[in-house]
Amino acid sequence: MLTFDEKLSVITSFSELERKDVSLGRVNFQYNESVYDKKNVVYHLHPNGNGFVYAGHLSGYDTNDKGLVNIREFSQEELRTIIEQSINSLSHRPEHEMIEEAVIGDGREQRWHGPEGATLLLVHEDSLWNIYAGLNLEAAFESYEEAEDYLMDEGFSRLRD
Structure with missing residues (x-):
């Protein structure tokens, strides 16, 4: 499992995402160019390494009822891939x-x-x-x-x- 700092390193490599600090040391990253009302790509990344990525427009991921995937156990490559896919899915409407x-x-x-x-x-x-x-x-x-x-x-x- 990647640490909080390792996940932050991957996430901050996406210049199109804007960091938003929230409560309890958690961090959201928003894609402000989204063509949807949905802007959060990374949701509640916690210092313990837990967090979520929005995959509501993607297939092949086990999402919750809000379209979020838990990234606690994701590798660096898996995290990079899902973030790229999430941004792409929010960039244009089918x-x-x-x-x-x-x-x-x-x-x-x-x-x-x-x-x-x-x-x-x-x-x-x-x-x-x-x-x-x-x-x-x-x-x-x-x-x-x-x-x-x-x-x-x-x-x-x-x-x-």
């Missing part, structure tokens, strides 16, 4: 997120999955329930029940939040 953001705006939305991995968005806009496939309007309904019936008839099921 195309599907940008499309969804463009479609959803301020509307209430639900994601539905169906045959062959298809995903549709059900968005409440003004007084209608609109179904989108990407940027394309697939169908529009006056009530949620009508939209839900249509989606279920087409073999789609709602993803739970």
